[in-house]
Amino acid sequence: MPSFSGNELTNEHIDELRDAFEKYDLDSNGTLSANEVRLALISVGYEITEAELYDLIHSVAVRDEERLDLKKFIRMMAPRMANVDSDKSLCRTFNMIDRDRDGYVTVQDVRAIMVVLGEVVTDDDIKDICQAVDMDGDGRISLRDFVGFMHSPI
Missing domain, CATH: 1.10.238.10 (EF-hand)
Incomplete structure (x- = not known):
């Protein structure tokens, strides 16, 4: 499994992130704006507030940079992909209760x-x-x- 910043991602996760990145790179310039990042996050099941969005972007971007390339997007998402999977499981549990x-x-x-x-x-x-x-x-x-x-x- 590929590793990014100590977080393991499956090939399926990387493909899912690449697909989300490409789909939401609306201006096809090879980077995602903050709005495009938000749309991509939602598409892989990760809901986020605006403040959280900018915190995430700034966790991998150079100071004041607000656009992410694919590599930075994957690095940003690596620690969150396990949460997406566990959140789906928690959602099923919530629905049972x-x-x-x-x-x-x-x-x-x-x-x-x-x-x-x-x-x-x-x-x-x-x-x-x-x-x-x-x-x-x-x-x-x-x-x-x-x-x-x-x-x-x-």
Whole structure:
């Protein structure tokens, strides 16, 4: 497997990144602008805020450079490709827990999964779990909350 900055990429990952790069090099100049990078990231399953986008670009680009060639794009994405794969798995898990498919996990959903797992928990335990996973504090657990919690250091 090719290695970039200590992160292993499969040939499939490299091909996927190359395809995304070529597809979103809209002006065909061999580099991606910040907007083109964002589109390419979304196409490989990586959602990102504008601030995160510029942090990523600046992690591999020379100071004040805001265009990436293919090599820098792959180097930027290498550590994130494993997260894309794990995020797909987390999404499937979230969808299994979200029984009514409304995009949010409720206290009842958490209680039901605990029963399925054979865990004996109190109502207070379930409330604590839900509060811990509700990363944005809006009183409900979205997919973003769930993935963010699962990626957070414990």
